Amino acid sequence: MPGFELFGDEERKELNDVLENGVLMRYGFDGMRNGHWKAKELEREIETRFDVKHAQLTSSGTTALNVALAVMGVGAGDEVIMPCFTFVASFESIIASGATPVLVDIDDTLTLDPKAVEAAITPRTKVVMPVHMCGSMAEMDSLKAICDKHNLYLLEDACQAFGGSYKGKMLGTIGDAGTFSFDFVKTITCGEGGAMITNNKDYAVWADQYTDHGHDHQGNDRGAETHPVLGYNFRISELHAAVGLGQIRKMDEFVRIQRRNHGIIKAALSEIPEVTFRRIPDPEGDSCGFLNFFMPTAELSNKVVDAFKAYGIDGYWNYFNNNWHYIRRWEHLKEIKSLFPLSASVKKGLETIGRQSFDQSDALISRNISCLIKLSWTEEEVNDRAARMAEAIKSIL
Numbered sequence: 047m048p049g050f051e052l053f054g055d056e057e058r059k060e061l062n063d064v065l066e067n068g069v070l071m072r073y074g075f076d077g078m079r080n081g082h083w084k085a086k087e088l089e090r091e092i093e094t095r096f097d098v099k100h101a102q103l104t105s106s107g108t109t110a111l112n113v114a115l116a117v118m119g120v121g122a123g124d125e126v127i128m129p130c131f132t133f134v135a136s137f138e139s140i141i142a143s144g145a146t147p148v149l150v151d152i153d154d155t156l157t158l159d160p161k162a163v164e165a166a167i168t169p170r171t172k173v174v175m176p177v178h179m180c181g182s183m184a185e186m187d188s189l190k191a192i193c194d195k196h197n198l199y200l201l202e203d204a205c206q207a208f209g210g211s212y213k214g215k216m217l218g219t220i221g222d223a224g225t226f227s228f229d230f231v232k233t234i235t236c237g238e239g240g241a242m243i244t245n246n247k248d249y250a251v252w253a254d255q256y257t258d259h260g261h262d263h264q265g266n267d268r269g270a271e272t273h274p275v276l277g278y279n280f281r282i283s284e285l286h287a288a289v290g291l292g293q294i295r296k297m298d299e300f301v302r303i304q305r306r307n308h309g310i311i312k313a314a315l316s317e318i319p320e321v322t323f324r325r326i327p328d329p330e331g332d333s334c335g336f337l338n339f340f341m342p343t344a345e346l347s348n349k350v351v352d353a354f355k356a357y358g359i360d361g362y363w364n365y366f367n368n369n370w371h372y373i374r375r376w377e378h379l380k381e382i383k384s385l386f387p388l389s390a391s392v393k394k395g396l397e398t399i400g401r402q403s404f405d406q407s408d409a410l411i412s413r414n415i416s417c418l419i420k421l422s423w424t425e426e427e428v429n430d431r432a433a434r435m436a437e438a439i440k441s442i443l
């Protein structure tokens with residue numbers, strides 16, 4: 047997955063354009079920048095490649111989620127339904143917006159279980175936030191039907207599934223808004239950065255203002271601009287956007303390499319009857335940034351981890367024992383270790399999370415192993431790796 051593996055002359059050229067005139071900021075300084083508008087150009091590239099009307103770059107994937115929640119008008123007293131298997135950014139952005147995260151189980155897709163979502167809806171629910179974890183997608187038809195039925199917003203976190211699709215639509219473009227991360231370990235990197243995409247014109251205007259202190263961006267005198275809404279600073283810099291511009295032009299190639307490497311490893315592991323795979327609602331749309339498989343028991347999956355170590359295989363996670371992606375190790379959330387006082391409603395929501403059990407998700411995540419699919423592997427290296435992985439697994443059966 048990490049685009050940084052294939053950082054090269056394309057990114058250096060875009061960066062040099064910025065370095066030559068020294069305008070490191072995305073707004074203003076029209077006369078100095080010799081026509082270089084890297085952030086704007088990257089936004090147009092995203093819109094074209096994803097066939098979406100509006101892209102708003104941000105400082106990170108986390109702030110892209112913040113912006114999406116803000117433009118949907120989500121805040122104090124509102125509840126956002128999210129999966130218990132995701133990156134911590136999901137609940138961070140919800141809490142930062144003043145809303146309450148409501149955590150629910152995942153199913154064998156490793157993303158939101160539509161039944162668990164429906165059961166968690168209350169009169170305060172405003173958003174359902176599926177997270178397309180580890181390259182593949184949530185059950186978008188079911189989730190969209192639930193949102194339509196209950197009049198809720200659908201916000202897709204596609205930070206880990208850049209370039210994937212569902213029934214012909216790019217992930218991130220199916221809900222009311224979608225988000226991407228361009229942090230250093232994502233499929234396309236800016237070093238740091240993110241984006242919110244939407245077809246909603248109002249959201250686009252508000253996102254443009256909100257990410258830059260409320261600036262209306264009319265005219266060419268920043269100081270004279272008005273501030274129609276309260277905002278924040280979630281801007282990306284021109285340097286970061288330049289890197290992303292070099293990267294995104296290689297997006298199709300990156301996804302093609304991921305699919306090839308993923309296919310080779312999956313074929314090798316498919317030969318082992320005890321190994322099963324996550325359900326993929328639209329297999330053709332898998333971005334293949336990771337390969338996830340299950341062992342029959344948690345004990346066997348722990349043994350596979352040991353065997354991988356012994357066979358010198360790296361780049362995999364058993365998320366049950368990971369600090370960042372699964373509820374089990376989120377003590378800071380469950381024990382509400384906030385640096386500042388939270389509202390009564392958020393506190394109450396977090397106390398509920400602390401008491402909740404996630405048996406259905408535990409049973410899946412404890413048996414799961416998630417393998418990163420790298421871009422820099424040659425076909426020969428992948429073949430060798432696939433054979434060693436299969437051998438390691440067979441050695442413990």
Ligand SMILES: *Cc1c(COP(=O)(O)O)cnc(C)c1O
Pocket residue numbers: 105106107108109132133135136177179203205206227228229239240
């Ligand atoms: C990386 C990631 C984010 C946050 O992105 P940052 O750019 O690191 O803030 C959000 N959600 C998911 C699923 C991610 O993997």
